[in-house]
Amino acid sequence: MNPTSKKQGINVRPGDVINGKWHHNRYVILKQLGQGAIGSVYLCESNGKKAALKISDKGSSVTMEVNVLKTFKKVQGNRLGPSLLDVDDWIDPRGRTYSFYVMEYLKGEELSTFVRRHGQEWLGILMLQLLEDLSNLHKQGWVFGDLKTDNLIVTHAPRRLKWIDVGGTTQIGRSIKEYTEFFDRGYWQMGSRKAEPSYDLFSLAMVMLHFYHPKRFERGSSPEKTLMRKLRNTAPLKPYESCIYKALTGKYMSSDQMRQDLSMILMQRKDTNTSQNTARRPNVQTSRTVRGNTPKPNTNSKKQPRQEHPTLESLAIIVVVFLFYFLYLILG
Amino acid sequence: MKKGTLKQILLITDGCSNKGEDPSAVAALASQQGITVNVIGILEDDQSEDPTGLQEVEDIAMSGGGVSQIVFKQALSQTVQTVTKQAMTQTLQGVVNQELKQILGPKESLEELPPEQRGEVMEVVEDLGETCDLEVLVLVDTSASMHNKLPTVQESLIDLSVSMNARIGRNRFAIYSFPGKKKDIDKVFDWSPRLESISSVFPKLTSGGITPTGPALKEAMYQFGKKSLKRSFLRRDESNIEEAGY
Numbered sequence: 219m220n221p222t223s224k225k226q227g228i229n230v231r232p233g234d235v236i237n238g239k240w241h242h243n244r245y246v247i248l249k250q251l252g253q254g255a256i257g258s259v260y261l262c263e264s265n266g267k268k269a270a271l272k273i274s275d276k277g278s279s280v281t282m283e284v285n286v287l288k289t290f291k292k293v294q295g296n297r298l299g300p301s302l303l304d305v306d307d308w309i310d311p312r313g314r315t316y317s318f319y320v321m322e323y324l325k326g327e328e329l330s331t332f333v334r335r336h337g338q339e340w341l342g343i344l345m346l347q348l349l350e351d352l353s354n355l356h357k358q359g360w361v362f363g364d365l366k367t368d369n370l371i372v373t374h375a376p377r378r379l380k381w382i383d384v385g386g387t388t389q390i391g392r393s394i395k396e397y398t399e400f401f402d403r404g405y406w407q408m409g410s411r412k413a414e415p416s417y418d419l420f421s422l423a424m425v426m427l428h429f430y431h432p433k434r435f436e437r438g439s440s441p442e443k444t445l446m447r448k449l450r451n452t453a454p455l456k457p458y459e460s461c462i463y464k465a466l467t468g469k470y471m472s473s474d475q476m477r478q479d480l481s482m483i484l485m486q487r488k489d490t491n492t493s494q495n496t497a498r499r500p501n502v503q504t505s506r507t508v509r510g511n512t513p514k515p516n517t518n519s520k521k522q523p524r525q526e527h528p529t530l531e532s533l534a535i536i537v538v539v540f541l542f543y544f545l546y547l548i549l550g
Numbered sequence: 551m552k553k554g555t556l557k558q559i560l561l562i563t564d565g566c567s568n569k570g571e572d573p574s575a576v577a578a579l580a581s582q583q584g585i586t587v588n589v590i591g592i593l594e595d596d597q598s599e600d601p602t603g604l605q606e607v608e609d610i611a612m613s614g615g616g617v618s619q620i621v622f623k624q625a626l627s628q629t630v631q632t633v634t635k636q637a638m639t640q641t642l643q644g645v646v647n648q649e650l651k652q653i654l655g656p657k658e659s660l661e662e663l664p665p666e667q668r669g670e671v672m673e674v675v676e677d678l679g680e681t682c683d684l685e686v687l688v689l690v691d692t693s694a695s696m697h698n699k700l701p702t703v704q705e706s707l708i709d710l711s712v713s714m715n716a717r718i719g720r721n722r723f724a725i726y727s728f729p730g731k732k733k734d735i736d737k738v739f740d741w742s743p744r745l746e747s748i749s750s751v752f753p754k755l756t757s758g759g760i761t762p763t764g765p766a767l768k769e770a771m772y773q774f775g776k777k778s779l780k781r782s783f784l785r786r787d788e789s790n791i792e793e794a795g796y
Contacts (some may be wrong), residue, residue, distance in 0.1 A: 240664050255632070277661060278639055281672040288669070305665040315661065392680050393716035399628065404712045411716035 228258055228273055228316060236262070236271065236318065238306030245271055245320065255396070256280070256385060261323060269303055273318035277307075279385075280317035282395075286387040287321065289360065298351055299381050300324050324380055326371035330429055338454060341429060342484045344372065344379045345422060349477040351379075352418050356390070356473060361413040363387055363394045365421035366401045367428050388413040400424060400434045406441045409468055416468045419476055423465035430454060457483055555683040556641055557585040558616070559770050560634065562703055563691035564592045566606050567763030570734075573606065576767040577614030585771060587614025588637045590629055592699050593622050610763075615641070623699055627706040631713045634686060635679070642678045646671060684714060685722045689735065689770045692727040692752055693761050700752045711745035724773060727752055728766035735769045 230236070236245045245262040252259045257274025274280050287302040300321040308316050326332075333340045348370070355362060364386025372379055386396035394402075394411045403409040403420040411417070427445075428434065430452045438444045449455065449462055461479045463469075470476040559580060567573050577587040591607035604620055611618030617637045621629045647659050650671070660671055690696075690703055707725065714721045722741045725748070730736035739748055 277668075278643055278672055278675065281665070281668050282676060284665070285669050285673060285676075305669075307661075307665070317665075392718065393713060404709070404716075405627075411713050413716075 228275060229310075230258070230260060230273065236273070236308045238304065239309060239315075240306050241304060243304055243306065243320075245269070247271070254383065254385070256283070257318075262320070264320070268323045269320050270300065270323045271318055271320050273308065273316050275314070275316050277315075277317040280305075280319060283385050284319050286360075286384045287319070289358070289387075290384065292358075298355060299384050324371060324373060324382060326373040326380065329367050329370040329372060329379065329425075330432065332372040333429060341426065342458065342480065344370075345426060346477060346480055346484065347379045348422060349473045349480065351381075352415070352422070353473040353477065355387075356415045356418070359390050361388050361390055361394070361415065362418050362421075363413065364396045364398060364401075365418055365425065366398045367425050368398075370425070390414060397421075400428065403466075403468075406437055406445055408442060408445070408466060415472055416465075416470060419465040419470050419473060420468065422476075423462045426455060426458065426462060427452065457486075555685055556638055557774055558634065558637055558684070558686045559585055559587045559614070559767065560630070560686055560688045561587065561589045561610065561691075561763070561767065562592065562630075562688065563589070563607070563761070563763065564594075564696055564699065565691070565693070565761055566604075567761050569760050569762040570765035571768070573763040573767055574609045574613045576764050576771070577610045577616075580767065580771045581613065581615040583771065583774075585614075585774060586616040586637050586641055587611060587767065588616035588633050589614075589618045590626070590633060591618070591620040592626065592696075592703075593620060595623060606763075610767075615644075623702050626699075626702050627709045630706045630710045634710060634714070638679050638682075638684065639675060642675050642682070646675050646678070680717055681719045683720045683722075684717075685741075685774065686710075686714075686724075687770050687773055688723065688725045689766060690725065690727045690738070690752065691761060691763070693729065704748060704752065707745050708748060715744060726766075726770055726773065728769075729760050729762050733769065734762060734765040 230247050230250075232247055232249050234247045236247065237243075238245075243264060245264045248261040248263055248268070250258060251261050251270060256276055256279040257272055259270055259272045262269055262271040272280070272283070284302065284305050287299070290298045291302060300323075302319060302321050304320040306318060306320075308318055310316065327335070329344065333344070352362060362381065362384075364383065365381075369381050369383045370379055371382055386394065388395045390413050392413050394404075394413050394417060397404070397411070399405040401421040401424045402411070403417060404411040406420075408420065409416070427448060431448065435444070435448060445466060446463075449459060449466070455462060458480070461476065461483060464479070465476055470479075580587050587610060589607045589611040591604040593604075607620060608618045617633045617640065619629050619633050643660060650658050650660065650663075660668060663671065688707060690700070692700065696703075707723075711721070711723060714723075721743055723739070723743070723745050724737070724741045725739040725745075726735040727738050728735045738752060739745070
């Protein structure tokens with residue numbers, strides 16, 4: 219038997235019923251939603267309502283996650299993530315005890331699917347939302363930790379980014395509890411694994427890179443260079459380059475700083491957007507000057523006579539006025 | 551409660567022991583001495599199933615009071631940390647459980663508490679895990695079959711140090727390899743708070759099929775009582791008083 223699979227060997231199938239040992243709530247399993255390092259998540263139904271149930275044989279890890287979800291509740295309702303509904307133990311037919319907790323089932327699309335379907339301009343906007351949430355979390359003394367594309371979903375009404383797995387959430391000043399290599403600044407040798415706001419901002423920048431490199435990439439022998447090269451060579455990220463660069467190199471001390479920069483870029487982007495699409499040149503400024511000077515004489519020639527009109531018009535008005543005045547004098 | 555130092559041996563191997571005493575027995579002995587034994591078994595990239603030899607991995611960890619995991623080379627970095635941290639939590643939970651039994655009676659343990667109270671106890675465990683001192687002796691199998699895995703092992707150990715040094719508590723790491731040239735184990739890297747500086751590559755691999763895991767574990771156990779360790783900790787203590795000045 220495979221020891222690795224034995225450890226996560228929770229054999230729960232659709233139709234199974236999970237009864238809580240302490241609170242006696244009854245959950246009917248509908249389907250599996252995912253599987254992680256700590257246990258599996260299932261869609262379940264209780265009293266006609268759907269919910270997500272996470273179950274694991276690692277009781278202590280479940281308890282730690284529950285602690286985090288409880289703090290979220292304290293922070294600000296359930297804006298930050300799924301809200302916690304129940305915590306309990308389950309004794310399976312064979313007599314083994316598992317710990318589980320039940321949380322609100324957030325229905326939505328994965329971040330990458332959503333952005334691909336609805337347009338790339340959403341990426342920056344969703345990141346802006348994320349920065350707002352992170353800012354709130356950081357102010358409460360917590361860092362998200364395991365921030366990655368898989369942990370983010372977009373709910374439909376309203377269209378909002380929400381995070382689903384809070385297992386990595388760590389108090390500021392401690393060591394990051396859980397992380398994923400590609401999104402971890404320690405792995406890229408760009409900083410420590412101490413929980414501080416800049417740790418999350420690095421991961422957020424990696425989420426943006428990851429969107430255009432869904433297969434991820436290796437760090438190579440000099441990780442920082444690899445990262446910078448990828449950033450420079452990802453054309454659609456050009457407008458965000460300075461912002462992402464600062465996040466990757468730990469220049470932002472707070473998510474508010476990054477939020478300010480990002481929202482400035484997004485506001486600017488609107489007018490350059492069209493020129494970017496046609497030119498597909500990384501450097502927005504040159505493409506703009508090129509367009510202004512030479513290539514379209516048609517529009518220029520149309521515009522210029524119109525610009526001369528005002529003087530002609532005023533002259534004509536003066537002539538007419540004089541004519542009327544003259545007539546008035548004659549008639550009068 | 552006085553915060554002690556957690557002691558761990560992390561054994562990284564890819565095969566079965568075939569010389570000397572039973573490694574599980576040695577691990578049990580280590581556990582009695584307050585040293586947790588964790589084991590990571592590395593699979594070949596093309597191995598689709600676990601070879602029977604790696605069953606030993608689980609046995610050693612079980613009797614050593616530690617955690618075991620069998621992984622492919624690529625997943626090593628993350629596993630090294632998960633195993634180390636899990637074992638810490640496990641040990642600390644054991645300590646807290648004993649305290650609980652003293653307060654609440656012999657039948658009470660963490661699992662017997664209702665979920666609400668369990669959360670509070672886990673917070674204590676987490677606090678301890680963050681602030682306690684940790685000593686990890688990494689024991690690496692350098693027999694011939696490990697050859698192409700050693701660069702990854704080295705990388706993952708550096709990564710472990712990055713992770714552990716983000717904690718508030720202090721760390722000490724040492725690396726030993728086995729089988730040694732003349733002795734059961736050879737020192738690769740002496741006790742030090744950081745592993746980022748491992749420049750020395752693992753020693754030349756020993757050819758031949760000897761894997762004396764048991765004797766190596768036993769020798770590793772003794773390294774925890776060494777003078778150099780105490781001395782370096784004293785030195786660290788002094789410097790820490792200076793740091794605490796602000």
